[in-house]
Amino acid sequence: MPDMTLPPAAGSGAPAGAVLPPDQAVEVHDLRKIYKGTGRAPAKEALKGISLSIPRGSLYGLLGPNGAGKSTFINILAGLVNKTSGTARIWGIDIDRDARSARAAIGVVPQELNLDPFFTPREILDLQAGLYGVPKRERQTDRLLEAVGLQDKADAYARTLSGGMRRRLMVAKAMVHAPPVLVLDEPTAGVDVELRQSLWAHVRELNRAGTTVVLTTHYLEEAEQLCDTIAIVNHGQVVACDSKQQLLKRLDQKELVVHLGQDVDALPEALAACDAELQGSRRIVIRYQPSRARVGDILGAVSAAGLSIVDLTTVESDLEDLFLQLTRAPQAAAVATAHDDEYR
Ligand SMILES: Nc1ncnc2c1ncn2[C@@H]1O[C@H](COP(=O)(O)OP(=O)(O)OP(=O)(O)O)[C@@H](O)[C@H]1O
Numbered sequence: 001m002p003d004m005t006l007p008p009a010a011g012s013g014a015p016a017g018a019v020l021p022p023d024q025a026v027e028v029h030d031l032r033k034i035y036k037g038t039g040r041a042p043a044k045e046a047l048k049g050i051s052l053s054i055p056r057g058s059l060y061g062l063l064g065p066n067g068a069g070k071s072t073f074i075n076i077l078a079g080l081v082n083k084t085s086g087t088a089r090i091w092g093i094d095i096d097r098d099a100r101s102a103r104a105a106i107g108v109v110p111q112e113l114n115l116d117p118f119f120t121p122r123e124i125l126d127l128q129a130g131l132y133g134v135p136k137r138e139r140q141t142d143r144l145l146e147a148v149g150l151q152d153k154a155d156a157y158a159r160t161l162s163g164g165m166r167r168r169l170m171v172a173k174a175m176v177h178a179p180p181v182l183v184l185d186e187p188t189a190g191v192d193v194e195l196r197q198s199l200w201a202h203v204r205e206l207n208r209a210g211t212t213v214v215l216t217t218h219y220l221e222e223a224e225q226l227c228d229t230i231a232i233v234n235h236g237q238v239v240a241c242d243s244k245q246q247l248l249k250r251l252d253q254k255e256l257v258v259h260l261g262q263d264v265d266a267l268p269e270a271l272a273a274c275d276a277e278l279q280g281s282r283r284i285v286i287r288y289q290p291s292r293a294r295v296g297d298i299l300g301a302v303s304a305a306g307l308s309i310v311d312l313t314t315v316e317s318d319l320e321d322l323f324l325q326l327t328r329a330p331q332a333a334a335v336a337t338a339h340d341d342e343y344r
Pocket residue numbers: 035036044045046064065066067068069070071072073218
């Protein structure tokens with residue numbers, strides 16, 4: 001990936017005398033969307049009252065399985081889908097009160113690579129800047145092309161660009177009006193591992209340059225590697241939303257594997273009250289909550305039962321465990337309600 005020095009996002013800093021940028025880049029409250037049924041297809045409630053605040057400057061992940069409602073959410077922000085109810089503000093601008101200014105504050109990179117194959121990157125960016133009413137003298141076409149490493153391809157037909165180059169061009173296209181908020185819908189869906197890394201580097205660079213980045217993904221790894229804050233969405237509801245560290249802390253579950261020096265045929269009595277399991281005759285797996293149980297006490301109980309410990313391993317839960325817990329739990333709706341209250 002080329003070295004990228006990006007043009008600063010509009011409003012990302014606060015020049016002297018300027019209106020201070022908002023603390024929250026995006027704020028939505030009780031956002032609902034019902035797609036009307038057509039023919040035999042029934043109506044679909046894609047968003048069931050989403051409330052979220054996306055802090056300015058964050059790299060925010062909307063994580064959820066296919067069909068969770070992520071694209072619907074960002075398409076509403078982008079002005080491409082009409083919400084059924086609720087409110088949304090982008091960079092402090094209510095999308096109902098001033099749709100035009102709200103749209104100007106956001107750049108969206110859609111999932112589909114919808115580029116005209118017979119236009120060159122330079123033409124595509126110029127055209128897009130024209131659509132947004134950016135005066136010619138203020139256009140940053142060359143800088144943007146350089147930022148996404150496409151200066152050498154500025155005048156090549158888009159159809160001759162590789163998949164990765166096209167994605168980068170899409171990012172540049174979404175940035176022509178220097179929006180302070182950039183939304184990427186599944187930026188690396190179907191992208192190979194190497195290109196994924198370079199796209200991540202690019203997204204981090206955009207964020208460092210001051211742009212608030214919101215991305216949707218169903219790749220846990222992507223959210224874990226890139227995002228500082230993550231909202232997990234399932235069936236049109238937010239089931240968790242916190243900083244990555246806090247989310248991981250919420251798991252509060254560890255697994256301790258104790259390898260014994262002798263054969264046993266049953267769990268020692270002292271471990272009966274724990275979530276413990278004897279595997280084979282020399283291995284005990286104990287699941288515990290670090291906030292409630294001390295590993296020293298657990299090991300003490302094993303030793304007190306007259307068992308010798310020859311080795312130990314611990315396994316920590318990761319985001320994947322939380323994701324599975326939250327998106328598979330039958331009471332997910334209850335979790336969401338309790339959680340939403342925290343964020344209102
Ligand atoms: N135009 C539409 N008409 C009817 N239903 C729709 C429409 N667009 C989306 N849906 C439905 O709304 C739900 C949410 O879809 P959405 O595309 O927002 O989810 P997603 O989380 O972005 O999933 P994916 O990653 O697969 O795009 C799904 O059940 C989908 O089938």
